Amino acid sequence: MKYARAFVFLNGEINHPEKLLAMLNAEVYLVAVDGGLRHLLALNMKPHILIGDLDSVHPAELKWAQEQGIPIVQLPVKKDETDLEAALQHIIELGILDIVLLAAIGNRIDHTLANIFILTKPDFNKHSIRIWDGNQEISVITESMDIFGNKGDLLSLLPLSERVLGVTTEGLEYPLEHEALYVWNARGVSNVMSSHHANVTVLEGNLLCIHFKSMNGQEKENLL
Structure with missing residues (x-):
């Protein structure tokens, strides 16, 4: 079967699991990364594969x-690569281009940052890989999004x-036009969408995009 999207379950926390259930269908490939298996069990779902060194999987879950x-x-x-890197490589080899990381944010700031930084890996540039955390979605822009x-x-x-050069935005309340953003400056924090659609273009560098989604009647249509 050809899958349109992959959901990767990590061992952080999942906010609003009811929203996640609304997005699941037969075209989604489910990957449990090590201790992330617990989330699929909680959702009463079976992963297509379990990948990891299994150091954080409960013995009862592994037996199941x-x-x-x-x-x-x-x-x-x-090993030299993380369990997540191995999982992403497996998904890419299947030809799946749309990948969503779940439970990628947790109490371990080092793990959270590593999960964010992996989005910048050049091997993944041709794929849509993002972190979903209930009401926020995290992705990296290298060209246009x-x-x-x-x-x-x-x-x-x-x-x-x-630094990130040539940042141009459309559909935001505080527009940027061929601007330079620097890692030590918070100029890009808390912009506001002026309509249902925005575009961000980058000429050079890796730009982290964090989209905080509002709660209204259109929310279900725009979960991902």
């Missing part, structure tokens, strides 16, 4: 996965490289 016949790719504990939401949504643009 084995009994269910779920394919398990066990990675060595000592269309953003869909609601009027009044907050949008923060933060450089991940020392």
